[in-house]
Amino acid sequence: MSQEPKRGHFAKEKGEVILREHEYDGIQEFDQKLPNWWLFTFYGAIAWFLGYWVLYYHTGAFKTSHELVSEKIAAIQDAKVAELEKTLASLDDSKLVHEWAANPEVVAAGEATYQQICAACHAADMSATMTAGTVKVPLPGLPLDDHEWKFGGKPMDIFRMVNEGSPADSTGNNGVKMQPKGGAQLSTKQVVEVVSYLISKLPEDFKDIPAPGGQG
Numbered sequence: 001m002s003q004e005p006k007r008g009h010f011a012k013e014k015g016e017v018i019l020r021e022h023e024y025d026g027i028q029e030f031d032q033k034l035p036n037w038w039l040f041t042f043y044g045a046i047a048w049f050l051g052y053w054v055l056y057y058h059t060g061a062f063k064t065s066h067e068l069v070s071e072k073i074a075a076i077q078d079a080k081v082a083e084l085e086k087t088l089a090s091l092d093d094s095k096l097v098h099e100w101a102a103n104p105e106v107v108a109a110g111e112a113t114y115q116q117i118c119a120a121c122h123a124a125d126m127s128a129t130m131t132a133g134t135v136k137v138p139l140p141g142l143p144l145d146d147h148e149w150k151f152g153g154k155p156m157d158i159f160r161m162v163n164e165g166s167p168a169d170s171t172g173n174n175g176v177k178m179q180p181k182g183g184a185q186l187s188t189k190q191v192v193e194v195v196s197y198l199i200s201k202l203p204e205d206f207k208d209i210p211a212p213g214g215q216g
């Protein structure tokens, strides 16, 4: 093994730029010391990474932006839930008719839920019948468009009926009771929406419900 200095050593001493010997596809390489500004940013980035990694991921001194965003989202969701709970806690006949059922978005959402879940027993047109050829076949549910309300015709009665299902003392319709729709199947909000849809379809049944804060 020769200890003979290479050509590059002399060149470096003289401050010359050295072209390295290898070549790939016509590409050659200078053998130069990287400029200090470049090295400074490079080592600086490593130092920054170490500091950042220790402070953010190991000491918990700072929160990562991911944690900050998650916290913000959780706070917004909590506020939304709290607001909804407040609204639902103060739900009454007037609000159901004049606020919820008067809101086209609520009604549209309620209609979607109705067609998806309720139409099976109450029919898409609320008649609780299905036409098979020329015969009308009754469905398990009660008609909702007959202006007769077995468990009370106030909006809150209907809300309670849909939310909690047939009252314990009901013998059902031909022995069939309605299961509670609130809880496992629908959120309270969805129950409110679907009831709002019913109200919007049957304005004459609820025309005597006064507006919130109004006289009557």
Ligand code: HEC
Pocket: 113, 114, 117, 118, 119, 120, 121, 122, 140, 141, 142, 143, 144, 148, 149, 150, 151, 152, 158, 161, 162, 166, 167, 170, 171, 172, 173, 176, 177, 178, 179, 181, 194, 195
């Ligand atoms: C599996 C069948 C079934 C489904 C699905 C169903 N219902 Fe019913 N519904 C019934 C039955 C049966 C009754 C009668 C219950 C009784 O008499 O105890 C009833 C009664 C009602 C009543 C009372 C009607 C009246 O004349 O007083 C309302 C309101 C009602 N359902 C709304 C809904 C809504 C809204 C949905 C969808 C979220 C729904 N139902 C889904 C079977 C069903």
